[in-house]
Amino acid sequence: MTIEHLDRHVVIVGASLAGTRTAQGLRAAGHTGPITLIGAEAELPYDRPPLSKALLTSDWSEVAVAGVRLASADELAEAGIELLLGQAATSLDTAAKQVGLAGGGTASYDVLVIATGAAARPSPWTPESGVYQLRTLEDARAIAQRLALGEPIVVVGGGFIGTEIAAAAVGLGCPVTVVDPLPEPMARLVGPEIAGSLVGLHLRNGAETRFGVGVADITGSAGDLTVELADGERIAASSAIVGIGSVPGTDWLEDSGLKLDNGVLTDGRLQALGVEDVYAVGDVARWPHAGRGADVRAEHWTNASDQARYLATALTQGVETDYASTDYVWSDQYDWKVNAVGWRDPAGTSVVIGDLLEGKRAAVVxxxxxxxxxxxxTVNWVRALNQARRLLMAGESAETIADALRQLL
Ligand SMILES: Cc1cc2nc3c(=O)[nH]c(=O)nc-3n(C[C@H](O)[C@H](O)[C@H](O)COP(=O)(O)OP(=O)(O)OC[C@H]3O[C@@H](n4cnc5c(N)ncnc54)[C@H](O)[C@@H]3O)c2cc1C
Incomplete structure (x- = not known):
């Protein structure tokens, strides 16, 4: 779609970060045609990172909840963005250019943007009650109510979301045990050096860990759960929070003919492979990542937001180049702010700068x-992050980046 097509009807399915930012970006870039934003949740669009961080320990006042909204109903109406909330898309007919909706209706489009993100990977352990998962505002509210009891919690899954919930639970006085079959669960995301220090951080703050051992079963009910580990240990808990990854929101596209493989496969410009006028952005999109030489589906806030901005520009003004990701992600745990830019090659090498044990200011290149x-x-070191980001983008060597960060210490 180029400038002469600014009046076409854009339908966006998924009313969260990627969908909302695409809609707003289209208007800001001069799109004049109708824009319809369809969301399965009844909630106004909201941001997810605070759900495992500040909001969990907040007072859940109107102000606290309003703080996570991505846009108000008035703002969207003023921008001429039609909002259809509480309406899940159930099918896509690309020949008729129509999206089927759960209520039986349809939405016709000239251009379709798929922004259906991801859902928590379902817990394989389903006792009567007491198992929680976190993806939505409603999930966060339910978990916050359990944490407020100050009772023992088992967090299953030591990735970013699990460990952020663990840190919040510790802060609220809950005895916490984090379980993960991997010995250093965060190593895949941040490398073994920082992953090891993060384990130490949780232990210092009073959380217990059972890493390197999986969960065999969870039985009982809320307030009286037993989490049985693969090595036979049984941990009593009031609630278990299961954070074992996510699955892309592509169920509704199964019969659409789109190429699906751990997400909607797109080309470098985020167009669904081989299908005119259909695009995918955010956690649901799997695009060819030039830097990594592979198709990538990212589950990071900045990627969803950047893809939305890229697509809005591409659809209105045209773009010269493929989407290029900044590969930026962050996590807040206790008093640690971990930021990562770029990626880690398991077959590569790493250099540590600063003091990772104390986590005062440290980086790994x-x-x-x-x-x-x-x-x-980087850990608690935004200046190093910004410097490193610039140098990485400039194509500098690992030695040059490491030297520059040492100068900053
Ligand atoms: C608890 C939590 C904490 C996070 N913290 C961080 C962090 O610290 N840093 C970071 O970089 N990233 C973080 N993330 C990841 C970040 O929030 C996601 O990358 C971002 O939300 C992706 O946005 P999205 O719009 O692509 O997808 P989503 O946010 O998943 O939104 C997809 C929307 O589509 C809707 N939908 C799904 N299927 C349908 C359908 N069939 N019809 C209509 N609507 C549908 C869903 O209900 C949902 O509202 C966190 C995620 C979670 C869950």
Whole structure:
């Protein structure tokens, strides 16, 4: 779609970060045609990162909840964005250019943007009650109510979301045990150096960990659960929070003919492979990542927001180049702010700068198997992050980046 098509009807399915920012971006870039934003949740669009952080320990006042909204109903109406909330898309007919809706209705489009994100990977353990998962505002509210009891919690899954929930639970006085079959669960995301320090951080703050051992079963009910581990240990808990990854929101596209493989496969410009006028953005999109030489589905806030901005520009003004990700992600745990830019090659090498044990200010510079700098992770050190990001973008070597960060210490 180029400038002469500014009046076409854009239907966006998924009214969260990627969908809302695409709609707003289209208007800001001069799109004049109708824009319809369809969301399965009845909630106005909201932001998810605070759900595992500040909001969990907040007072859940109107002000606190309003703080996570991405846009108000008035703002969207003023921008001429039609909002259809509480209406899940159930099918897509690309020949008729129509989206089927759960209520039986349809939405016709000229251009379709798929922004259906991801859902929590369902818990394989389903006792009568007491198992919680976190993806939505409603999930966060239910978990916050359990944490407010100050009773023992088992968090299953030591990724970012699980460990952020663990940190919030510790802060609220709950005895917490984090379980994960991997010995250093966050290593895949931040590398073994910082992953090891994060384990230490949780232990210092009073959380217990059972890493390197999986969950065999969860039985009982809320207030009286037993989490049985693969090595036979039984942990009593009031609630279990299961954070074992997510699955892309593509169920409704199964019969659409779109190419689906752990997300909607797109080309470098985020157009669904081989299908005119259909695009995907955010956690649901799997696009060819030029830097990594592979198709990637990212589950990070900045990627969803950047893809929305890129697509809004592409659809209104046209773009010269493919989408290029900044690969930026952050996590807040206790008093640690972990930021990562780029990626880590498991076959590559890493250099540590600063003091990772105390976590005062530290960074790890990653090089890939060929020796080229590919990523940097920082702890409580935003200046280093910004510097590293610039140097990575400029194509500097890992040694140059490491030297520059040492100068900052
Ligand atoms: C608890 C939590 C904490 C996070 N913290 C961080 C963080 O600290 N840093 C970071 O970088 N990232 C973080 N993330 C990830 C970040 O929030 C996501 O990358 C971002 O939300 C992706 O936005 P999205 O719009 O693509 O997808 P989503 O936010 O998943 O939104 C998709 C929307 O589509 C709707 N939908 C799904 N199917 C349908 C359908 N068939 N019809 C209509 N609507 C549908 C869903 O209800 C949902 O509202 C966190 C995520 C969670 C859950």
């Amino acid at each position: 990653h090089a890939d198997a060929a020796g080229a700098a590919c990523g940097v992770v």
